[in-house]
Amino acid sequence: MNILFINPPYKSKIQEFLGAHAPLLGFGSMSHQMEREGHRIEILDCPTLGLNLSDVVKFMGKVDPDVIGITSTTPSFGEACKVVRAIKNLKPECMVVMGGPHVSFEDYSTLKSSYVDVVVRGEGELTMRDLVKCLEKGESLSKVLGITYREKGVIRRNPDRPFIEDLDALFVSYHKLPMSRYRFEGLNYATIVSSRGCPYGCVFCSSSLLHGKKWRCQSAERVGREVRFLIDEYGVKHIEFLDDLFTFNNKRV
Ligand code: B12
Ligand code: SF4
Numbered sequence: 001m002n003i004l005f006i007n008p009p010y011k012s013k014i015q016e017f018l019g020a021h022a023p024l025l026g027f028g029s030m031s032h033q034m035e036r037e038g039h040r041i042e043i044l045d046c047p048t049l050g051l052n053l054s055d056v057v058k059f060m061g062k063v064d065p066d067v068i069g070i071t072s073t074t075p076s077f078g079e080a081c082k083v084v085r086a087i088k089n090l091k092p093e094c095m096v097v098m099g100g101p102h103v104s105f106e107d108y109s110t111l112k113s114s115y116v117d118v119v120v121r122g123e124g125e126l127t128m129r130d131l132v133k134c135l136e137k138g139e140s141l142s143k144v145l146g147i148t149y150r151e152k153g154v155i156r157r158n159p160d161r162p163f164i165e166d167l168d169a170l171f172v173s174y175h176k177l178p179m180s181r182y183r184f185e186g187l188n189y190a191t192i193v194s195s196r197g198c199p200y201g202c203v204f205c206s207s208s209l210l211h212g213k214k215w216r217c218q219s220a221e222r223v224g225r226e227v228r229f230l231i232d233e234y235g236v237k238h239i240e241f242l243d244d245l246f247t248f249n250n251k252r253v
Contacts, residue, residue: 001039001136004065005031008083009046009053010076020184021048022191022240026071026100026124028172033129035173043176057086064091067132069124070116071100081114088115095135099124101210107148111155118149122210123196125170127161163212167196168222179234187237190230194218195243207244215245220252 005027015021024045031041042063044056051059060068068087072080084096099120103110107119118141120127127146134141141149146161164170182189195217198207218226230236247253 001067001132002063002065003034003039003041003067003069003132004060004063005041005043005069005071006056006083007043007045007047007071008076008079009051009056010079012047012075015047018184020189021045021182022189022242023172023174023177023179023182024071025172025191025193027069028174028177029170030069030124030128031173031176032171033125034132035176037129037132039132041173041176045178045181048178048181053082053086056083057090060087060090065094067095067097067135069097069099069120069128072098072102073100074102077102077106077110081116084115097128097131099128101206104210105206107157108155111148111150118147121146121148122161123164125164163197163214163216165216167194167216167218170218174230174234184238184240188235189238189240190234190236191240191242192223192226192230193242194223194226195245195248198245198248200245205244211244215248217249217252 007024027043031043034041044059046056070080070083087094087096095117096115097118097120098110098116103119104121107121110116110119118131130144131147134144141147145159148155148157195215197212197215199213199215201208227239230239
């Protein structure tokens with residue numbers, strides 16, 4: 001299937017302040033899973049490429065995707081919905097899937113207030129893989145864990161998907177991302193999220209709700225290989241670890 005992932009056009013205050021854009025690790029990681037299944041993937045990182053809504057529509061015409069995956073944070077949700085509306089105007093039969101931190105908590109309200117067909121809650125790698133498999137075979141979505149979707153006008157919420165235990169098994173398809181555009185202070189820049197989840201519950205933080213109470217990590221060796229790869233393949237000079245709780249295991253650090 002032709003799958004297009006879109007990071008909607010949105011100007012974030014943090015991005016303006018830092019003057020940097022960071023690789024979309026979520027899209028990269030899901031793309032790896034999807035490529036392994038033989039799907040064709042395109043990623044449109046609008047803020048990084050400086051693209052607006054009409055650029056998205058033009059690109060869609062070129063790629064003619066069967067499934068579109070859109071990511072959204074709470075502040076970018078409005079822009080994400082504008083993209084969905086434009087897609088549905090152009091190609092109503094295109095399946096529109098939305099994921100990311102905002103809709104993981106706001107699945108019902110998203111489906112009630114927008115043209116999104118399916119919300120993926122939480123980690124997307126295996127859920128997107130299973131979802132596309134079902135769509136390809138024309139099967140019912142009722143068995144796909146971790147999604148909320150509309151069926152004959154009724155919103156259905158399937159059970160949660162268990163968190164991914166083996167993070168070493170995940171890879172990022174960097175070749176699908178505009179790596180040369182990710183720069184920080186003039187240097188080639190990359191980010192790594194080498195662990196997920198947190199056993200604590202600071203009141204201001206969504207980490208354990210989003211990624212679970214159990215801390216899961218990639219092995220130190222695996223992270224080392226990733227760092228080496230980023231340096232050798234992309235000339236990266238600046239790597240930022242964005243784990244919510246990077247220092248949980250001192251020996252690993
Ligand atoms: C790196 C990062 C950034 C970077 C780059 C973001 C990027 N390009 O990915 C920068 C610094 C630019 C940034 C900016 C902002 N960020 Co930020 N960021 C993060 C951080 C630390 C890591 C994201 C990451 O790479 N995770 C690893 C990957 C693998 O996970 P993921 O991106 O979440 O994707 C997975 C799932 O969410 C899901 N998924 C995500 N999208 C989709 C789409 C589809 C179709 C599907 C099926 C699944 C799916 O599947 C993926 C694979 O499992 C997270 C915290 C965190 N721990 O996640 C905050 C976080 C995402 N940011 C947050 C916020 C608020 C912002 C800003 C609004 C800040 C601001 N005030 O300007 C801006 C908004 C940017 C935007 N365009 O919307 C919040 C979002 C909360 C919310 N309510 O939405 C988070 C969760 C931090 C927090 N706990 O508060 N951010
Ligand atoms: S990730 Fe950090 S801030 Fe969030 S709950 Fe855990 S310890 Fe607290």
